[in-house]
Amino acid sequence: MNDHEHEHKAKEYQDKGVVPFWPEHLLKELVVGLVAIAVLFVFSLFVHPSLGHVADPGDWAYVPAPDWYFYWVENFFDVGGYYWSVLGLVKYDWILMFLVPAIGVATLYLVPFIDRYPERRLLKRPLMLGLLMFGMLFLGYFTANGVYAHDTLTAEEPYNIFKSSCATCHYIQGLGGDQTGAVKTPTGQWIYPPDLSHVGSILSPAQIQAQLENPKGGMPQLNLPPAAIKDLVPFLSNLK
Template sequence: MKRGKGMKFVGDSRVPAEKNKFIPKDYSEYPGRTEPFWPNFLLKEWLVGAVFLVGFLCLTIAHPAPLEKMADPTDASYLPLPDWYFLFLYQLLKYKFASGPFFVLGAIVIPGLAFGALFLAPFLDRGKERRPHKRPITVSLMLLSIIAVFWLTYEAAAHVDWEEKAANNKPEWPDSGPSVEIDKESEGYAVYENNCLSCHGGNLEGQAGPTLIGIDYSADEIKDIAQNGIGNMPAGQFQGSDEELQQLADFIVSVNEQASSEE
């Protein structure tokens, strides 16, 4: 055999002399079947997300979430309920095997196993088949979860008279009381500002402490409270002279007299 141009040497006849590098076909070779991720596919995803977000915001404006009345710890007839997406867990805790001494089982163990199974489903069933009957583990876990959530939610909601609950729990805004014009240029307000404003607010409306509008105390009683405290108010809060203490008492009394005259 002559040596010359074009002669190639191989060690095994089954190994090709020239090995072409595999290059996947461009998406343009599959018209109508695929598209580039950026920007075509991602732009579609963003558009769908934007439409959904705008629709959801319009829905919240047209039908705002219902409010209930202010919490009242003395109302023993009030029935607290979680939001709709937690009703299935609320119902689960009603059963004997998930409540009482088995509360940990119902509140942590069972939900943990259920959500853990859904999380591990792709790792437990790694088959390439996409048809449901070819993926029994994943499909079974998903169907069981959907049935359980829908059934428990239905059971929790079916025993509640929602119209009566809404009627009994309408928001009741607190009465703001009579509007009182505070003379912030008076000497009494200056004393109030130095001693009481941080707890009772700039307009005596109350903040950390209760409101001072609508109280029925005389000037002497107010002076005693300012020095010796009352209820949760400790003694020694007032720092000033006797004259300033009298100015403070007269100022609070005058504000309440004005409030009484406007009721």
């Protein structure tokens, strides 16, 4: 391109109020991209985050959890699924589990086709800005909720209490435990601790609570804190 053509092009861009793709646009992106890669590279040389513990197929009480940046997906389906079932829509869970995400992803693909409005100032685009804010709040809320669910509740959850205090004697289907140890009852019989998989249809919540507070038969007094009993009773009552 000679000087004259250059000038001509420059004027054309100016008239249209746009900038040339190269070098204005692409070069900048290239530089930012390279800087980002360089930063990551240097970071990886000096920082060595731990990889977590080695997988243990024998650990039946393991609570699988996604990486934190996927907590929002998990938590959305946890919370959403809960309210979905409260609404009595369990039969239609494909709407929540498949249709809703499919519509969300399809919308992302369609946005550039639907939204052809060239305005670039955010405040002049309330709908798109609103959707963006909604998206950020959505991700933020469910991520935070997921962090809370994993870091705070898991330690308290009944199956962790079961694992640490009950699983040496009792078995619950899906949660493991064992009944290998026979226990001597006060009357001198040897019995196996009962399978608790369906204890909710055998004992009432009050009976379960009584067994935990003042164990009968060969079950030892475990001196469970009241909070643990409060968590365990509804949990066990639901095993039907």
